[in-house]
Amino acid sequence: MRTTIRDRYRANRWWILRLVRLPVDIFVFATIAFFLIRLLPGDPVAVAVASRNEAVTPETVAAVRAQMGLDGSIWEQLLHFWGGLFRGNLGDSLQTSIPVVTEVFSRLPSTLELILLGLLGAFVACLVLGFVYVRFANPLLRRAVRFYSSFATTVPVFVVAIFLIVLFYVVLAWLPAPLGRAAGTLPVVTGFPILDEIITGSWSMLGETLVAYIMPVAAMVITYTPNLLTQLIGGLDRELEQTTTRFQVAAGAPRRWIFVSLFRRSLPSVIVVFGLFFGSLIGGAVTIESLFGFGGIGQLGVRSVQTVDFPALQGFLIIVVTVCLIAMLVVDLINMALDPRRRPGIEEASR
Amino acid sequence: MSDAEQFILTLDGVGKEYGRGRHRVTAVQPLDLRVDADVELGVIGESGSGKSTLARMMVGLETPSSGTIACNGRPLREWLSTRASRLEYRRRVQYVAQDTTSFDPRQTFYDAVSVPLRLLRGVRSEREIRSRLDAIADELSLDPALYSRQPHQVSGGQRQRFALARSLVVEPQLLICDEVVSALDVSVQGAVLNLIKRHVAEHHMGLIFVAHGLPAVTFISSNLMVMRQGEVVERGTVADVVTRPRHPYTQELLAAYASSSQKEGGRQ
Amino acid sequence: MSAQFPDQTAALAVAPRRTGGTIRAVFAFVPLALVVAIAVLAPVIAPYDPVTSVAASRLPPSPEHWFGTDAVGMDILSRTIYGARIAVQFGVIVAVLSTIGGVLIGTFIGLSESSSGVLGLLGRGLNQISSYLLAIPDVILGIVVVGIMGSSDFALTVAITLCLVQAPVKLTRVEVLRVRRESYLESAKLAGESSFRAALVHVMPNSIGPAMRNMPLIFGNCVIILASLGFIGIGVKAPTPEWGYMISSGLSSLVLGRWWPAVFPAAAVLLSVLAIAYSSRAIPRMWPLLAVRVKRWNPIGRKARA
Numbered sequence: 040m041r042t043t044i045r046d047r048y049r050a051n052r053w054w055i056l057r058l059v060r061l062p063v064d065i066f067v068f069a070t071i072a073f074f075l076i077r078l079l080p081g082d083p084v085a086v087a088v089a090s091r092n093e094a095v096t097p098e099t100v101a102a103v104r105a106q107m108g109l110d111g112s113i114w115e116q117l118l119h120f121w122g123g124l125f126r127g128n129l130g131d132s133l134q135t136s137i138p139v140v141t142e143v144f145s146r147l148p149s150t151l152e153l154i155l156l157g158l159l160g161a162f163v164a165c166l167v168l169g170f171v172y173v174r175f176a177n178p179l180l181r182r183a184v185r186f187y188s189s190f191a192t193t194v195p196v197f198v199v200a201i202f203l204i205v206l207f208y209v210v211l212a213w214l215p216a217p218l219g220r221a222a223g224t225l226p227v228v229t230g231f232p233i234l235d236e237i238i239t240g241s242w243s244m245l246g247e248t249l250v251a252y253i254m255p256v257a258a259m260v261i262t263y264t265p266n267l268l269t270q271l272i273g274g275l276d277r278e279l280e281q282t283t284t285r286f287q288v289a290a291g292a293p294r295r296w297i298f299v300s301l302f303r304r305s306l307p308s309v310i311v312v313f314g315l316f317f318g319s320l321i322g323g324a325v326t327i328e329s330l331f332g333f334g335g336i337g338q339l340g341v342r343s344v345q346t347v348d349f350p351a352l353q354g355f356l357i358i359v360v361t362v363c364l365i366a367m368l369v370v371d372l373i374n375m376a377l378d379p380r381r382r383p384g385i386e387e388a389s390r
Numbered sequence: 391m392s393d394a395e396q397f398i399l400t401l402d403g404v405g406k407e408y409g410r411g412r413h414r415v416t417a418v419q420p421l422d423l424r425v426d427a428d429v430e431l432g433v434i435g436e437s438g439s440g441k442s443t444l445a446r447m448m449v450g451l452e453t454p455s456s457g458t459i460a461c462n463g464r465p466l467r468e469w470l471s472t473r474a475s476r477l478e479y480r481r482r483v484q485y486v487a488q489d490t491t492s493f494d495p496r497q498t499f500y501d502a503v504s505v506p507l508r509l510l511r512g513v514r515s516e517r518e519i520r521s522r523l524d525a526i527a528d529e530l531s532l533d534p535a536l537y538s539r540q541p542h543q544v545s546g547g548q549r550q551r552f553a554l555a556r557s558l559v560v561e562p563q564l565l566i567c568d569e570v571v572s573a574l575d576v577s578v579q580g581a582v583l584n585l586i587k588r589h590v591a592e593h594h595m596g597l598i599f600v601a602h603g604l605p606a607v608t609f610i611s612s613n614l615m616v617m618r619q620g621e622v623v624e625r626g627t628v629a630d631v632v633t634r635p636r637h638p639y640t641q642e643l644l645a646a647y648a649s650s651s652q653k654e655g656g657r658q
Numbered sequence: 659m660s661a662q663f664p665d666q667t668a669a670l671a672v673a674p675r676r677t678g679g680t681i682r683a684v685f686a687f688v689p690l691a692l693v694v695a696i697a698v699l700a701p702v703i704a705p706y707d708p709v710t711s712v713a714a715s716r717l718p719p720s721p722e723h724w725f726g727t728d729a730v731g732m733d734i735l736s737r738t739i740y741g742a743r744i745a746v747q748f749g750v751i752v753a754v755l756s757t758i759g760g761v762l763i764g765t766f767i768g769l770s771e772s773s774s775g776v777l778g779l780l781g782r783g784l785n786q787i788s789s790y791l792l793a794i795p796d797v798i799l800g801i802v803v804v805g806i807m808g809s810s811d812f813a814l815t816v817a818i819t820l821c822l823v824q825a826p827v828k829l830t831r832v833e834v835l836r837v838r839r840e841s842y843l844e845s846a847k848l849a850g851e852s853s854f855r856a857a858l859v860h861v862m863p864n865s866i867g868p869a870m871r872n873m874p875l876i877f878g879n880c881v882i883i884l885a886s887l888g889f890i891g892i893g894v895k896a897p898t899p900e901w902g903y904m905i906s907s908g909l910s911s912l913v914l915g916r917w918w919p920a921v922f923p924a925a926a927v928l929l930s931v932l933a934i935a936y937s938s939r940a941i942p943r944m945w946p947l948l949a950v951r952v953k954r955w956n957p958i959g960r961k962a963r964a
């Protein structure tokens with residue numbers, strides 16, 4: 040009996056270990072972040088006091104320091120910080136006195152929604168272009184696809200969005216001004232605007248939101264498709280050379296079947312990129328939100344900078360990176376499920 | 391002078407194992423060895439028999455997993471512990487590696503070969519370095535025009551000879567050569583062997599000459615050690631081993647050489 | 659990245675295609691050089707002072723003001739040209755700082771991480787920290803660093819360098835791990851070199867290639883991050899002609915149909931990042947070719963000594 044349990048553990052170790060690593064990763068990162076922001080040159084207390092145009096007395100300085108949680112020795116601060124971390128409490132915002140975790144999580148869904156829509160769009164566009172790339176032997180078309188894919192990671196997304204606004208709002212006047220999602224207050228159930236509008240049945244608002252999303256999502260798709268496309272094209276090129284493909288062609292397998300097989304083998308390298316550039320998507324989303332007047336985590340970050348809201352900045356950093364770490368976890372798990380060679384145990388055994 | 395001190399190298403039960411658990415490989419089984427100045431020792435064995443590992447342990451590039459190595463009665467560990475004695479040890483024992491990638495791809499041969507002169511022999515003047523280098527290069531029939539080349543701009547044989555030059559300029563008491571002629575053309579092999587033999591004799595150096603074939607070793611050394619799977623299966627003077635091999639492996643080896651040289655004789 | 663050494667053999671293979679090669683090599687630099695030239699020559703090229711009001715506000719493009727004027731009557735053309743100066747200043751400083759820092763840290767990690775004792779611990783720790791910092795989105799790290807240090811050029815430089823130093827750290831570390839296994843390090847040891855000397859003379863020079871070739875990429879990324887931070891309103895201080903900030907302050911006009919205050923700086927960002935991206939891809943490809951050329955120009959220097 041015992042051996043079967045152990046065997047079952049062996050077979051599933053890859054995802055169990057990967058899951059267990061997440062809290063460890065979060066804890067280690069949070070600790071690094073704790074030290075990083077305290078080791079930076081410059082004193083947030085001084086910056087905050089200076090920005091308040093009040094008379095600077097030792098008392099006010101001490102009060103601000105205590106508010107920021109920067110009083111006491113660094114080890115006391117660390118213990119306090121760890122204690123909060125385990126209880127899911129990263130302090131209160133100085134500005135609003137609301138717990139930072141609450142504040143970030145109330146804004147995170149709308150940012151994530153934007154990112155997921157952009158990611159989904161880019162993924163679809165990437166598949167379509169990849170299909171064009173293998174389906175049509177036209178060299179000009181292939182070069183065009185290759186050329187487009189060479190724009191990976193070069194252009195900032197908000198610049199693309201500016202040109203979209205100029206074209207579709209200023210010149211053609213087809214789309215509304217970039218002034219937020221929809222008029223009126225959005226219903227909040229889950230925090231994801233579209234989802235909430237569907238749940239509460241606010242159909243006219245949903246329509247407005249969808250229209251407002253056209254330009255930002257298009258900008259993200261245009262900007263981020265090349266990142267995925269380079270990987271896909273690289274994978275496709277590699278797989279086209281493989282004997283498996285040649286064999287399938289020689290054996291007269293149906294065309295559709297060959298395509299499906301080709302894409303299935305090329306996709307893992309695309310998925311890896313998801314994890315790697317999820318972070319830059321968050322960065323991009325922050326600029327996009329600022330451009331289109333969507334409230335999101337970016338707005339919170341900028342407000343915290345302007346008010347020197349130390350606890351908010353610290354919590355903001357930790358939560359955003361936690362989201363990135365979770366995204367990487369998901370990508371890792373999907374990848375390991377698709378391709379057993381990437382599972383850690385396997386690697387060891389073959390060594 | 392005590393018994394141990396007169397030997398340049400004394401190996402007592404020196405063995406080496408790589409890896410642990412299932413991956414454990416015994417590269418060299420514990421062996422004893424005394425190496426004197428003025429003695430040429432040939433080591434042969436098929437590839438993977440532990441010759442390189444043995445040679446590398448003697449210069450501290452690998453640490454033995456058992457036993458001790460001593461140089462003139464003092465443990466190697468002690469020699470290598472301080473900067474001054476480490477340099478002194480390098481002055482006494484030099485090693486020419488088996489592979490020919492032992493030069494920094496960015497350095498010219500001149501720069502590479504002058505390093506041991508500066509650091510080990512304390513030669514400062516550029517002129518002195520140049521003249522010592524010329525002397526060795528002449529012996530090795532290396533064209534001075536090659537000094538300014540980088541490793542990838544010369545042939546493997548030339549690189550190997552520069553590697554020899556780098557060790558010979560130090561004028562060590564003991565030279566350890568690890569398959570230095572295996573990578574060379576047959577035509578160059580003879581010349582390099584001759585040179586090593588002459589140089590060692592003139593400077594009264596000790597020599598440990600590792601090779602996987604018999605002919606080079608019998609030509610260059612008076613003593614012979616045969617290794618197989620990390621174990622020393624035979625040792626003695628070349629004459630003894632060749633005429634009266636005791637271990638079946640050595641007999642096999644000799645028989646193989648005898649038959650191949652007969653064939654060659656027949657063809658001529 | 660693993661194909662470091664073959665570079666030189668590749669160089670020999672390319673060498674015969676002489677003239678075509680040289681022209682291609684020069685063209686690899688042209689876009690980058692153009693951006694830098696605009697930055698350097700800004701005072702000469704720009705028709706007006708970039709930070710004073712020189713005309714009525716919100717004038718559309720005209721022969722006097724090719725790019726129009728902004729909300730306070732500053733000349734957008736001049737500001738856009740000076741914007742290149744700001745971008746290049748930050749780009750060069752950050753690229754140099756993070757490459758030097760990255761090479762030093764990467765070499766240290768690569769050499770120490772597998773040793774036991776305090777150094778090994780430190781090396782592995784640094785490597786882990788670097789991996790975690792790599793997971794922070796650039797813009798987010800920028801927001802936090804600027805928020806804590808207070809907004810200043812120094813804070814921006816620290817923020818962007820922290821984002822971008824990780825790439826050269828990782829690139830150099832991988833190279834060092836490769837180089838450490840090379841047998842020429844053992845030979846250097848036998849020739850009497852100390853490990854410190856070997857690290858300086860052999861390990862570093864043989865490991866900096868990828869980090870050096872990554873420099874233009876850092877430059878480009880720095881321009882992007884700077885513009886993004888400026889755009890969300892935490893970049894350089896207000897009247898400074900920084901592209902991102904110019905775009906964001908042109909937004910309110912854009913909504914009212916006055917496109918020029920936002921579009922010209924946006925176009926400047928677009929063109930410059932594309933130019934830098936082109937060069938940063940082309941220069942590494944030209945690298946071996948250039949190396950051969952340099953060697954050919956200066957073949958005597960070494961021989962004379964030998």
Ligand SMILES: Nc1ncnc2c1ncn2[C@@H]1O[C@H](COP(=O)(O)OP(=O)(O)O)[C@@H](O)[C@H]1O
Binds near residue numbers: 408435440
């Ligand atoms: N660094 C190492 N790690 C693990 N095994 C090694 C290492 N170096 C050598 N070995 C093993 O030790 C044995 C002896 O190798 P070596 O001394 O190089 O043989 P030779 O020089 O006689 O060809 C071989 O089986 C080899 O695989």
Ligand SMILES: [Mg+2]
Binds near residue numbers: 438441443
């Ligand atoms: Mg060997």
